Amino acid sequence: MRQRGPALVLFARQWSITPADAEDAVQSGFVQFWKTRRRARDEIAYLYACVRTAALDLGRSQHRRHHRQQAAARDEASVFQPNLERAERRKHIESALNQLPADQREVVVMKIWGELTFPQIAEIQKVSLNTAASRYRLALQHLMANLAEEMSYE
């Protein structure tokens, strides 16, 4: 859990309004995973699926209550570890990530920080392998477009 935890919180943060909500979702999802893990074919994929469901449920129940605070809360704390040298860059990347469509952002988080494979991602999102891979490619293209002003690739 200590190894997967940070990526899981980041993953849950996509549907959570505050960092505390994301942590609650991870806790709830992990407990659900722990109780039913024997039925999982792929434990890591199943853990992410449990956290995703918990975060979605929690997000739905709290959405109305927190709607007004949402924008403020997102800015209140970065989801990444602070790095003074590249603070500005990190802020741009977070902003670019938040602009991605939800399904693409989800794939990026699982692939980059969760270190999941495309078959695992496809299982969690209940889509084909090709769809998961194409969502990832599209997400990277969108991210690059969003960051284009300040990045000089090639």
Added chain:
Amino acid sequence: MNDSNDKLEIELAALRPRQLSADLAQRIEAATRTTSRPWSDRILFFAMGMGSLAACVIVGILTFSGSVSTDPHPTHPLQPIATAPMLGSYSLILAHNDDAGMNPAP
């Protein structure tokens, strides 16, 4: 395009998500510790318990029945069903038969 994708992936991967808060780690640990065992485990443990109980009952029955049948010194000896004939009984029978032979019926 692939090269720029790779660069972006490397840059994204260089950003590390925040560490788990100590509070969350403790909450998860406590929750998983108190989480009850799954039903499959309960059924397995119940079956093992019942099997052990059945084995104990069988061993108890065998031990008890063995102690009754193999006791070499019973506290209450069994009474004989029939008494052996005594010496005087034979002479009385013979005398009775002799009388019968001396007085034939008319």
